[in-house]
Amino acid sequence: MKAEIIAVGTEMLLGEITDTNSPYLARQLAQLGIDIYYQETVGDNPARITALLDQASRRSDLVVLMGGLGPTADDVTKETVAAFLHVPLVTDPVAQEKLTATAARLQHALTPNNLIQAQLPQGAIPLANRTGLAVGSWNTVNGTVYVTLPGPPQECEPMISEQLIPRLAQATHQAIASTMLRFYGLTESVIAAKLAPVINAQTNPTIAIYYQFPDIAVRITAQAADQAAAEALIAPVAEKIKDLLGDAFYGTGEHGSIAQVVGQALIQRHTTITAAESLTAGAFQAALGTVPGISAVFPGGYVTYAPEQKTAMIGVPAALIQQYGVVSTQTAQAMAEGARQHVGTDYALGFTGVAGPDTLEGQPAGTVFIGLASPTGTTVREFHLLGSRNEVRARAVAWGFKMLQDVIGR
Numbered sequence: 001m002k003a004e005i006i007a008v009g010t011e012m013l014l015g016e017i018t019d020t021n022s023p024y025l026a027r028q029l030a031q032l033g034i035d036i037y038y039q040e041t042v043g044d045n046p047a048r049i050t051a052l053l054d055q056a057s058r059r060s061d062l063v064v065l066m067g068g069l070g071p072t073a074d075d076v077t078k079e080t081v082a083a084f085l086h087v088p089l090v091t092d093p094v095a096q097e098k099l100t101a102t103a104a105r106l107q108h109a110l111t112p113n114n115l116i117q118a119q120l121p122q123g124a125i126p127l128a129n130r131t132g133l134a135v136g137s138w139n140t141v142n143g144t145v146y147v148t149l150p151g152p153p154q155e156c157e158p159m160i161s162e163q164l165i166p167r168l169a170q171a172t173h174q175a176i177a178s179t180m181l182r183f184y185g186l187t188e189s190v191i192a193a194k195l196a197p198v199i200n201a202q203t204n205p206t207i208a209i210y211y212q213f214p215d216i217a218v219r220i221t222a223q224a225a226d227q228a229a230a231e232a233l234i235a236p237v238a239e240k241i242k243d244l245l246g247d248a249f250y251g252t253g254e255h256g257s258i259a260q261v262v263g264q265a266l267i268q269r270h271t272t273i274t275a276a277e278s279l280t281a282g283a284f285q286a287a288l289g290t291v292p293g294i295s296a297v298f299p300g301g302y303v304t305y306a307p308e309q310k311t312a313m314i315g316v317p318a319a320l321i322q323q324y325g326v327v328s329t330q331t332a333q334a335m336a337e338g339a340r341q342h343v344g345t346d347y348a349l350g351f352t353g354v355a356g357p358d359t360l361e362g363q364p365a366g367t368v369f370i371g372l373a374s375p376t377g378t379t380v381r382e383f384h385l386l387g388s389r390n391e392v393r394a395r396a397v398a399w400g401f402k403m404l405q406d407v408i409g410r
Helices: 021-031 046-057 077-085 093-106 112-118 153-171 188-200 227-248 258-269 283-288 307-314 318-324 329-343 389-408
Strands: 002-008 035-042 062-066 089-091 119-121 125-127 136-141 144-149 175-183 206-212 215-224 249-252 273-277 347-353 367-374 377-384
Touching: 002 021, 002 046, 021 035, 021 062, 021 153, 021 215, 035 046, 046 062, 046 077, 062 153, 077 089, 077 119, 077 136, 077 144, 089 093, 093 112, 112 119, 119 136, 119 144, 125 153, 136 153, 144 153, 153 175, 175 227, 188 206, 188 215, 188 227, 215 227, 227 249, 249 258, 249 389, 258 283, 258 389, 273 283, 273 307, 273 329, 283 389, 307 318, 307 329, 318 329, 329 347, 329 367, 329 377, 347 389, 367 389, 377 389
Parallel strands: 002 035, 002 062, 062 144, 273 347
Antiparallel strands: 089 119, 125 136, 136 144, 175 215, 175 249, 206 215, 347 367, 367 377
16 A cells, blocks of 8 residues: 655745654554655645645555644645545544534534544545544545545644554554553663664564654564454564663653653552752653542642752751752752752652753753662662753653663562
């Protein structure tokens, strides 16, 4: 099967937004063994969309259009596809019911342009939108499949993975299974080198490495006659990759961050945590706050940017700061121990360092000290992190979570 991807939206041509849907879809199609020969971006213009459809219909078996399914005047994709296929737009009753229920819940009046989101070309199989309101569609005409998907990534990606890919897998008589292993603490090049023997020998499953700042993800994808067989192919490869990359592994999941993984582990173990942050200015605690239910184990913490506040809020001795400096092993240790003592938690982290771009106390940008206080004592690690100011801070936060996971376990 030969596929063609058409991203619709003038805002992409103007550089106002970046198209992330096309790369996501391309990866999913490649894993099914579907060849992607062409990708285009076109503005919200019926004539230009029609010209691309005409071209695509003569060279591709699968044509996927993403964007332009919304309720505004410039959302013209579904009307253009229907006109190209010489069919009218019809209303999908399930999508219309969702629109009606959503409007009632939000106490909004349904306007005619809102109802457009429930329409699709006649003869289409509807693709349900779990996270939004605009229904997708699958039309087969003269042996070519035409698919429309919504533009917002939070709607498009779930529709691809939950609606489009299973239907394509069925059409290609293949079951597909995939898992994403997540790692922190090794660079992309190091991971690629360590996995080279496995990657060079890959056939089925296939292995792909993705840099997803600040961590690295490794996707394993297998095809087989049924789902169970595909999953069975993945399991031994996943274990081999984890063995090769050792302690850098922190969890699995399509969108799982190290904060989510470690936060859930803290909750499951009823293990309490606090932090005192200088370098990261509360970013570690903000990441904790994204974990549902974290209040059960995270009573609060400190942002102690100025040296005086390290002393006033968590009792770091002023003499210690004067002797060793803010950016030091001793200060990181005292911050972690002071926070743990004041809040009374099982563990506490202390972050101090130089985010940059300037040096501090003679230390270059990227110098970071993280202290971890626990019931059995305090450890401090020194890091020299690369990147911009915000990248250094983000990497420090991730290292804090990794240090914590290494102690409490996965």
